[in-house]
Amino acid sequence: MRRWNGWGDDSVHSILNTAALQFLQERVGHTTAPSDAALDAVTQRLPPGRLPTHPKLSTDNEARVRASFGQSLPDWLRLRFGHIDRVVDAVAFAESAEDVREVLAFAHTQQAIVIPYAGGTSVVGHLTPPKTDRPVISLNLTRMNRLLHLDRSSQLATFQAGVAGPDLEAQLRAHGYTLGHFPQSFEYSTLGGWIVTRSSGQQSLRYGRIEQLFAGGQLETPTGPLTLPTFPASSAGPDLRELVLGSEGRLGVLTEATVRVTPLPAVEQFHAVFFPSWAQAETAVRSLVQQRLPLSMLRLSNELETLTSLTLAGHPRLIAMLEKYLGMRGIKGSKCLLLFGVTGHGATCRSALRSARDIVRQFGGMPVGKTFGEKWKANRFRSVYLRNTLWEHGYCADTVETACDWPKVETMMRRVEAAAVEALARFGERVHTYTHLSHVYPQGSSVYTTFVFRRAGTFEENFNRWQAMKHAVSQTIIDVGGTISHQHGVGKDHAPYLSAEKGPLGMRTLSELVRQLDPDGIMNSGNLGL
Amino acid sequence: MRRWNGWGDDSVHSILNTAALQFLQERVGHTTAPSDAALDAVTQRLPPGRLPTHPKLSTDNEARVRASFGQSLPDWLRLRFGHIDRVVDAVAFAESAEDVREVLAFAHTQQAIVIPYAGGTSVVGHLTPPKTDRPVISLNLTRMNRLLHLDRSSQLATFQAGVAGPDLEAQLRAHGYTLGHFPQSFEYSTLGGWIVTRSSGQQSLRYGRIEQLFAGGQLETPTGPLTLPTFPASSAGPDLRELVLGSEGRLGVLTEATVRVTPLPAVEQFHAVFFPSWAQAETAVRSLVQQRLPLSMLRLSNELETLTSLTLAGHPRLIAMLEKYLGMRGIKGSKCLLLFGVTGHGATCRSALRSARDIVRQFGGMPVGKTFGEKWKANRFRSVYLRNTLWEHGYCADTVETACDWPKVETMMRRVEAAAVEALARFGERVHTYTHLSHVYPQGSSVYTTFVFRRAGTFEENFNRWQAMKHAVSQTIIDVGGTISHQHGVGKDHAPYLSAEKGPLGMRTLSELVRQLDPDGIMNSGNLGL
Numbered sequence A, B: 001m002r003r004w005n006g007w008g009d010d011s012v013h014s015i016l017n018t019a020a021l022q023f024l025q026e027r028v029g030h031t032t033a034p035s036d037a038a039l040d041a042v043t044q045r046l047p048p049g050r051l052p053t054h055p056k057l058s059t060d061n062e063a064r065v066r067a068s069f070g071q072s073l074p075d076w077l078r079l080r081f082g083h084i085d086r087v088v089d090a091v092a093f094a095e096s097a098e099d100v101r102e103v104l105a106f107a108h109t110q111q112a113i114v115i116p117y118a119g120g121t122s123v124v125g126h127l128t129p130p131k132t133d134r135p136v137i138s139l140n141l142t143r144m145n146r147l148l149h150l151d152r153s154s155q156l157a158t159f160q161a162g163v164a165g166p167d168l169e170a171q172l173r174a175h176g177y178t179l180g181h182f183p184q185s186f187e188y189s190t191l192g193g194w195i196v197t198r199s200s201g202q203q204s205l206r207y208g209r210i211e212q213l214f215a216g217g218q219l220e221t222p223t224g225p226l227t228l229p230t231f232p233a234s235s236a237g238p239d240l241r242e243l244v245l246g247s248e249g250r251l252g253v254l255t256e257a258t259v260r261v262t263p264l265p266a267v268e269q270f271h272a273v274f275f276p277s278w279a280q281a282e283t284a285v286r287s288l289v290q291q292r293l294p295l296s297m298l299r300l301s302n303e304l305e306t307l308t309s310l311t312l313a314g315h316p317r318l319i320a321m322l323e324k325y326l327g328m329r330g331i332k333g334s335k336c337l338l339l340f341g342v343t344g345h346g347a348t349c350r351s352a353l354r355s356a357r358d359i360v361r362q363f364g365g366m367p368v369g370k371t372f373g374e375k376w377k378a379n380r381f382r383s384v385y386l387r388n389t390l391w392e393h394g395y396c397a398d399t400v401e402t403a404c405d406w407p408k409v410e411t412m413m414r415r416v417e418a419a420a421v422e423a424l425a426r427f428g429e430r431v432h433t434y435t436h437l438s439h440v441y442p443q444g445s446s447v448y449t450t451f452v453f454r455r456a457g458t459f460e461e462n463f464n465r466w467q468a469m470k471h472a473v474s475q476t477i478i479d480v481g482g483t484i485s486h487q488h489g490v491g492k493d494h495a496p497y498l499s500a501e502k503g504p505l506g507m508r509t510l511s512e513l514v515r516q517l518d519p520d521g522i523m524n525s526g527n528l529g530l
Helices: A018-028 A039-044 A061-067 A075-080 A097-110 A166-173 A193-198 A278-290 A303-313 A314-328 A346-362 A371-378 A381-391 A408-426 A459-480 A495-517 B018-028 B039-045 B061-069 B073-080 B097-109 B165-173 B191-196 B278-292 B305-312 B316-328 B344-360 B371-378 B385-394 B406-425 B459-482 B496-517
Strands: A089-094 A113-117 A134-140 A147-150 A156-160 A215-223 A224-228 A253-260 A267-275 A297-301 A336-344 A396-407 A431-437 A444-454 B092-093 B113-117 B136-140 B147-151 B156-160 B214-221 B222-227 B251-262 B269-277 B297-299 B336-344 B396-407 B432-437 B444-454
Touching: A018 A431, A018 A444, A039 A061, A061 A089, A061 A134, A075 A396, A075 A459, A089 A097, A097 A113, A097 A134, A097 A253, A113 A253, A113 A314, A147 A166, A156 A166, A193 B251, A224 B496, A267 A278, A267 A346, A267 A371, A278 A297, A278 A336, A278 A346, A278 A408, A297 A303, A297 B269, A303 A314, A303 A336, A303 A431, A336 A346, A336 A371, A336 B018, A346 B344, A371 B092, A381 A396, A396 A408, A396 A459, A408 A431, A408 A444, A408 A459, A444 A459, A459 A495, A495 B018, A495 B222, A495 B496, B018 B305, B018 B444, B039 B061, B061 B092, B061 B136, B073 B396, B073 B459, B092 B097, B097 B113, B097 B136, B097 B214, B097 B251, B113 B251, B147 B165, B156 B165, B191 B251, B269 B278, B269 B344, B269 B371, B278 B297, B278 B336, B278 B344, B278 B406, B297 B305, B305 B316, B305 B336, B305 B432, B336 B371, B385 B396, B396 B406, B396 B459, B406 B432, B406 B459, B444 B459, B459 B496
Parallel strands: A089 A134, A113 A134, B092 B136, B113 B136
Antiparallel strands: A147 A156, A156 A253, A215 A224, A215 A253, A267 A336, A297 A336, A297 A431, A396 A444, A431 A444, B147 B156, B156 B251, B214 B222, B214 B251, B269 B336, B297 B336, B297 B432, B396 B444, B432 B444
């Protein structure tokens, strides 16, 4: 059963080992265990829904609670403290584009707002019902999960857009194909969600971001269907796919998507390299990506993330061996861990691996084989469960990410971390911050920072701290010159910062676009701040 | 001096050898030499401009004629026959974004229409002044040709958008970089033109289309500036760059563009392979691109294009040797020529070359070394001059291109060629058609067809024939399921077919976008049909 107030399946537990707990206690302080609100108590206090009955709609209170929150820290706080200020009035389950159209039409008659829902994994408030007097319907798309067509010749697969990562890959695997889109939320997040939030998978270096994988599809807008045909490329005017990508449910409901797939790779390996300093490691990674080696992933942790990962990993003997090995080779004390992947044909992978090792050595990197990479791969969708465990130990975890050109990357990382530390210091609290580059490009890199800090006693205290930190960090991202999101999207949490990069005319353009396709505001979830 | 009524510099002449001329005479008939209108006669007959004097504006008649036509066949016919129905009223030369803003403001006071002009290489009527009572200003951007900034760390170069291909590459080469964008129009076409028409270069397989190269820039719209920041990637809402790409001058004037550049490659080679049949050749090319080999170009000619190229090349002894060599290896009679490029680091190129040769042999291909590839490279921007020579011999040449998914590629090629033959047969004329795949993708391919047919005696006869052929071919593209343009854009010639792929809602969306950024229609050139 999926957790209603945390990440993932409730039979899966992540363990925080003693050394890791001590490490956190030293860095941010001791905590007390929380006493969370119970689901029963929450559902019993819900106000009644404000919609007439309709065969497509469920007004079950548990369904309403589950539909109204994502995985942002404010959403967690609301659920854990039972601070349920707003929930949707009803949940509709669509099985087809026709169902979607029916729900949109019903919403129109009721002046209701429709929020598309599938994986429920948003970390930026996409699913939070807006402040409004209008009734709100959560449109659940998870039953729309079938592979509709596979064109082997063009390597195109058409799916219903509600299909979740594991189901999508399983259906493709049965035919010998993969999409290769693996965001950390893969266990629950869905194809449609990836598209409308411009998601990026861990191996985007090989497979591309979802923008490159999305070939066409069908959007049901309140003013009618928008069909996006699949062409390999086109110069016929502005690309309408690019309006659907990033539309975050504001323009309509994506019901069908055709994506570019590839045959399952013959070889896939993840290798680890340790660097004695960030400067050397960053230069090496930039060199690897700018030489356009056919690697499938480059993921570089800074000093504190490397230390944190090794501490959390909980294999003291293995780590001691590693420290000894690296120490003999001149890497003592703080170090940076690079994981890189090779995926594809054997010969290409071997050649890429050889070249990658040569390059990292030029910058002081020490390759240590596949052990760490294999562990990372085994836990790639498990590590997100740690957030539950941290909470149970009295710690909040949150993340922020951006992307910027190379000259700004180190400054961005240092200043984002510092901004969070400074923001929580104002509350007399410490925050443990660490960062990695998760997606690198010849032009620059994403910068992904994690924050761990102590839970406070009340919802309001926690929310205020989060808000102060979020604002400080977001403003820093803008000041340094990054995008407000590289992979999580805008939702409501990033909406106040969107105009800094789109500009006044860009924001007006987007507003008009929304107004045109959704004149009655049926899709007005508040996402993108539009 | 640039030709006023044909392609390129008037000191450059292409030669049609006797065998090639006989070949054409056999295929479409004998012709008589044309008697073209003289520039003097044309400029003397021009109506006076309808604008008051302004320091930024020239009303010189030759400048007005030169600014009013591109390289579409209708534009050629107008110039060659002196059938000058519409010309711009004045030409403004901008040297800065400030100049652009000044011209837009002046146009606003005069209710004038502004058409941005740079390379003048459009083959789909982008530059043709619209039918309107409003005065029209051609805004010449060719003086905006400077490299403004080079960020080596991010491999980003910022140019004024009017820079032409050779100037752009020369300025980058001085720093050891290349953009690698080489459309056939490279000699004159400009960065801004590439962006607003979604251009594709011959080596897009390595460098990407202009969509992938365009990182950000500055658009001066009639309602104010739109600044597109450079991020390596972003999930912050719809991507506004994708509205500027393909906007064809309808949203404003691109004054500055930042592009992704790469260090000059160490190695570049073009190799030729002959195939005994189209089916084998197409399968080989699809296999090469789907295996994601690091090639820089794949260009496959069909049987008739191969025959035409060999005949035009005019090296009878070399061709005889080739025929003998191929014949001994079982390739007799009709055959298909594939040119492929390897570009980059030595080791990567060697490995890609080896793999490519292995794959083509699996499909019956016979690699014949670099001779044909080198000749192609030497003439890559010269071959377009042949159109002048054909005209002087009494032949019209025109091209049409599209892109579609792989299952449709052969049908598209055959049916586009047949549609042209059928359309001209109705006039009792034959047309020599041939096709190549110029840009291939894992998903599908572009299909690029050339038509050569006899010139008729009058403008109207030629125009009617062209129109019948253009319509038949465009309708075929839509019926088979291709985009109305893969690389030339929409302009006016393709505008009637745009709604077939954008759909009614898509067209409304684009119209509203234009209306919002250009409420007074200052940029209303008629491009995109909006």
